[in-house]
Every structure is written in structure tokens, then in C-alpha cells.
Amino acid sequence: MSDPTTQLSSRPNRRWLWIALAVAILAAVVVLLVETDDTANVTVKDAPAPAPTVTFLEVAPADTTATISAFAELRPRWDAEIRSAVAGRITVVHDTALAGERVAAGTPLFAIERTQYETAVAAAELSLEEAKLSLWRAQNAVLLARREFERTGTEPPNDLALRLPELHIAERTVASAEAQLEAAQRQLADTVVMAPFSGFITVRMVSLGQTVSAGEALVHLSDDRQYEMTVELGQAEWALLDHPVAGQRVVLKRRDGAPIGEARIRQGGGFLDPQTRQRRLFLDVINPTETILAGDFVQVAIEGRTIADTLTIPESALTRAGHVWIVDVEDMLMRLAPDILFRSGDKLTISAPEGSGPYRIAITPLASFLPGQRVTPQPAED
Incomplete structure (x- = not known):
């Protein structure tokens, strides 16, 4: 039968043995990690991000003849x-x-x-x-x-x-x-x-x-010989017309922009439509051809008065929020809330901002643009 005193004295010796073994294993792992560590030096540079490239169109203020476009239904007179x-x-x-x-x-x-x-x-x-x-x-x-x-x-x-x-x-x-x-x-x-x-x-x-x-x-x-139309215009569009309007000729176009004939303004502007509160122009088609059919919707292009100091820019330059971005002389962005005078096809005409111009208009503005942001301007290809 073993001595109990001898068993008690051997237990601390085993504990220290396990501790020493664990420390040795940990030291070996640390040495292994140090030896296999990637010692490549990484140099961190505090360089600014490159300025984004902005495509612009240079536009100078000019006098523009307003063109008012509206759609109207061709109706037979009789x-x-x-x-x-x-x-x-x-x-x-x-x-x-x-x-x-x-x-x-x-x-x-x-x-x-x-x-x-x-x-x-x-x-x-x-x-x-x-x-x-x-x-x-x-x-x-x-x-x-x-x-x-x-x-x-x-x-x-x-x-x-x-x-x-x-x-x-x-x-x-x-x-x-x-x-x-x-x-x-x-x-x-x-x-x-x-x-x-x-x-x-x-x-x-x-x-x-x-x-x-x-x-x-x-x-x-x-009727297949005489056609008439009624065009409704808002107060702003009415102000762009060259008055008096009676007797003026207008161009008729298909929805794709192809011209199909002319019409003469018979009368208009004497009263407001009770539902839309807009002014009406009454037009008679001049010498209608076989391409003009009753019930068709056509685009009416009315030439208005001449407006000074305007910019004609692509419609793509107008953001969803209704802003236009200009690249100034220091290649920094400037936001403009334009006064839109009229639209013609894929172009829109706005009042020129204060200044001498010409102005570099960003034709593809991004949602990330910020006022005062520095950019790399690039002229648009013709």
C-alpha cells in the first residue's frame, strides 16, 4: 500500500510539468509565426483622390427666337x-x-x-x-x-x-x-x-x-378637305408669342419631328379654358395633303418673339432636381437653378446667368456632384 504523503507531493510536480509544456508550445508557435510573417513593407501615402472627369459644352449667351411647341388633335371642320x-x-x-x-x-x-x-x-x-x-x-x-x-x-x-x-x-x-x-x-x-x-x-x-x-x-x-386645331398654352408660353398672333403661320410636325404641313392662326387668346385655365389658339390647316388625317395628334411649332441673353443647352444637362451644373474657370462645380424659357426637341433655352460667359455646361451631371467640387473638365465631342 502506497504512502499518502508521497502521492500528495507528486501532484504539484505534475502541474508544473504541464505548465512548462504549454509555455514551450506557445513559444514555438510564436517563433513559427514570426518566421512565416510577410515582412513586405507597405508605404501609405496620404494622396488626394483624382478629380472626376466632367464632359462639358461651352455655350455663349445669344439672342434666340422662341419656339413654342405643343400637341393638338387634328379635327375636321365639318x-x-x-x-x-x-x-x-x-x-x-x-x-x-x-x-x-x-x-x-x-x-x-x-x-x-x-x-x-x-x-x-x-x-x-x-x-x-x-x-x-x-x-x-x-x-x-x-x-x-x-x-x-x-x-x-x-x-x-x-x-x-x-x-x-x-x-x-x-x-x-x-x-x-x-x-x-x-x-x-x-x-x-x-x-x-x-x-x-x-x-x-x-x-x-x-x-x-x-x-x-x-x-x-x-x-x-x-370632312376631308378642311381641318382645324385648338392649341392650349400657359401664361408663360403665351408671353413668348409675337403678338398679335392672328394670321401667323405655324409648322405642323409628326411626333417624330418630321414636318407634314402648315397651319394659320385664325384667332386666339380671348378667353381662358374653364377647366385648364389656359389660353387657346384656333388654327386652320393650310392646303392639307393625304398625309394629314383627322384624329391624329401633331406637334405644332410656333415661332415667338426674340429673347436676348439666353443659353441653349442639351436637355440632358438638366438634373431631376431642376438644376444645371457649370464648370467655372477654376475647374470647380457651380450649381444653377435655371429660368427655363422654352423647350425645342432635345434642347432647352434658359436665361443666361449674370456674367460675361461663355459658360461650360456639364452635359451629363451626376447625383454625386457638390458645389465647389473640383473636377477634370473634358470638352464634348461634336
Whole structure:
């Protein structure tokens, strides 16, 4: 049996042995790390970041003629539902009355049964002849009465003695009979429905054999010779126009910018639109061609007055926040809140800032731009 005193004395010796072994292992790891450490020297330089490159366009202040652009709908001057002026059964539907047909003014479209209207004309002619006979008799009676008073050498006491009231009634009866005959003839003529103006038949509402009443719609006719437009302008755009505007010519363009014709300003500016509170210009298209179609939206380019000290810059130079960045003579950025006068295509014209110019306008501004930031300017390629 071992001595307990001997076991107690051996435990501290083992603890110190493990501690010495751990210290030796740690020292070996440290030596290994030191030997394998990358001893390459890294030199840290406190150099500033290079200034960003900014592409600019040099623009000098100049006098510019304002161009006001707006979109408007081409509308036919005459656009109406052609309605029947008389009642009756449709006996003829001409091919020109079919939807999609292009007709000239005066082209027959429908024929309505005319028997009752021919009868009315005959009755009106008879009434006119009877009225003329009554007038002849009244004239003859007046003539005989005048001669009788002349033979006796006396003065007629009044118009009644000369039969003048009967003459006046007979004259009015003839006038009434003539008007009734003219009305009957007009109704007879209205049994043939003709196009009142040239244009396209867009819709046909009735068919052969159908009985229509007076005022019933027959076809819808849209003018193909005369077009008009209405352009709405704000107060700022209105101020850019060269007044008076009536009689001025404007250029019409497609939405892609291709010119398609001209229009003349007929009138405008006399009142504000009650919904938009804008001024209106009324235009008539000059000599429309086949390329102009009713219902199309076209761009109207109106030449306005000449404005001094302006800059015309690319639209890309305007940021979303509505600013323009200028590179000054010290190659530092300067922010400008421009007064935009008008836009024309991909260009916009602004009032020139105070100074002599020319100005270097950043054409591709970045969201990271800051006022006073130094940049490396680079001129834009032509």
C-alpha cells in the first residue's frame, strides 16, 4: 500500500510539468509565426483622390427666337350626322352611303318615297294659281272703281270704295301661296338626301326599306378637305408669342419631328379654358395633303418673339432636381437653378446667368456632384 504523503507531493510536480509544456508550445508557435510573417513593407501615402472627369459644352449667351411647341388633335371642320329632313320610306341606298366611302359635296346618298310630296307640290301649285286669279279679279275691280269715280268727277270717300282692301288681301294670298309652293318643292327635293360637304362616311344608321321620320340620323359624315386645331398654352408660353398672333403661320410636325404641313392662326387668346385655365389658339390647316388625317395628334411649332441673353443647352444637362451644373474657370462645380424659357426637341433655352460667359455646361451631371467640387473638365465631342 502506497504512502499518502508521497502521492500528495507528486501532484504539484505534475502541474508544473504541464505548465512548462504549454509555455514551450506557445513559444514555438510564436517563433513559427514570426518566421512565416510577410515582412513586405507597405508605404501609405496620404494622396488626394483624382478629380472626376466632367464632359462639358461651352455655350455663349445669344439672342434666340422662341419656339413654342405643343400637341393638338387634328379635327375636321365639318363633322355631323346627316339627318332626314322629311319622313318616309327609304327606296334607294346609293353605294356612296356605305361606311368608308369618300364622297364629294352634292353626291346623292339616299332616296325617300316622294309620292306624298309630289302631291303636296301639285296642291300648292293649284293654290297659287287660284290666288293669282283672285289677285287679277281684285286688280280689275280696283281699276273699274277708279274709272267710275273719274267718270263722275268725284273723289272716292275711302279705300273701301276703291276696293283696295280686297286687292291687298289678294296680294298677300299670292305671296303666301308662293311660299307654300316653295316649301313643298323643298320637301320634294329633300326626298333625295345628298352630302352637304365632301368627306368620309364613317357610320351608316339606316337600311333600304326602312321608314324614317323627319330629323332621324342617316349617316355620319366627316370632312376631308378642311381641318382645324385648338392649341392650349400657359401664361408663360403665351408671353413668348409675337403678338398679335392672328394670321401667323405655324409648322405642323409628326411626333417624330418630321414636318407634314402648315397651319394659320385664325384667332386666339380671348378667353381662358374653364377647366385648364389656359389660353387657346384656333388654327386652320393650310392646303392639307393625304398625309394629314383627322384624329391624329401633331406637334405644332410656333415661332415667338426674340429673347436676348439666353443659353441653349442639351436637355440632358438638366438634373431631376431642376438644376444645371457649370464648370467655372477654376475647374470647380457651380450649381444653377435655371429660368427655363422654352423647350425645342432635345434642347432647352434658359436665361443666361449674370456674367460675361461663355459658360461650360456639364452635359451629363451626376447625383454625386457638390458645389465647389473640383473636377477634370473634358470638352464634348461634336
